[in-house]
Amino acid sequence: MKTVSNCVEDILISQPYLEEALSRNIINFSALAIELVEPISDMLKKEVKPGAIMMALRRYNPPATLGNSIKMKRVIQNLGDITVRSNLTDFTVKNSATLIDNHAKILERINKEDKLFYAFTRGIHESNIVVSNSLNDFVKQHLKNETFIAVQENLSAISINLPQDNSKIAGLYYHFFKRLAWEGIVLYEVLSTTNEFTILVEDEFVDKAFTAIKKVKS
Template sequence: MRTVSNCVEDILISQPYLEEALSRNIINFSALAIELTKPISEMLKKEVKPGAIMMALRRYNPPVTLSNSVKMKRMLQNLGDITVRSNLTDFTVKNSNTLIHNHAKVLEKIDDESKLFYTFTRGIHESNMIISSSLKDFITTQLQHETFLGVQDNLSAITINLPQDNSKIAGLYYHFFKRLAWEGVVLYEVISTTNEFTILVEDEYVDKAFTAIKRVKN
């Protein structure tokens, strides 16, 4: 049987900004309880008093990662260099029996091009290649028999070097996404390796995105 506390938890988990604000004690509990009276009453299919909701809000224990744990603070303070690469093109191609063969030809081409930016991700139904725009014509020609799902120019990549053991800290990426969302930055792609985190944005967002990432680090 669902309770008021269950409903409060469901609402807060689905709205992480609200959950974080609650954990930092910057929300008026009484006002929030009144705001949640109608949705919680509908969830329980009975009338619920704001007082019961306010009591549930005060008893709610947010995840430790949202309360700025010591480990999280140390991890953010130890973020490494932030690198920006511009003049990139993103190719999205439908997976096929010939794509890997054609991709191998691309790798041969860029083997001696150490200064090029290049990433390749293969999904279940499509693959994604991000590469310096200077090779756009070559890629278009090399993959001319593949099915292009999208091609986007004027992109920039911002890469953050992550500390060791970053994969053992829950909620690390949340801080990046939260700050970028607050700054109104639209992410075109997200790329991650074990110790690197890269976001791809259209050029118009690169300055705001870089500033947002620096604020997370600082």
């Protein structure tokens, strides 16, 4: 049987900003309890008093990963270089039986110019190719028989080198996404390898996004 505490936990987990504010004791418990009366009453299908909700809020124990744990601080402080690459285009193409062969021809050209930016991601139904704008015509020519879902030019990539043990730290990416969201930055694409994390943003957001990520590191 669902309780007031269960409902409070469900709501806080679905709203991580609210959960973090609660964990940092920068939120008014009484005001929040009143705000939650209606949704929790609906969830339990009976009237709930603000006092019961406030008690559940005070007893709520947020995940340790949301706080500034020593381990999380160490990882963030050890973030590596932040690299920015501009003048990029993102091609989204429907997967097909011929895509890999056509993509191989693009790779041959990229291998001849090591200063070009390139990233490839294959999903279940579609694939993304991110390249320097200078290759736009070349890519379009070699994918002319493929089905384009989207083509976005004037993008910039911001890449962050992560510490070797980053894959064992819960909540690391949350700090990046939270900061970018607070700054109102729209992410066009997210790319990741084991020790490198890259976001793609439209050129108009690149300076703001770079500053936001620097703030996470500092």
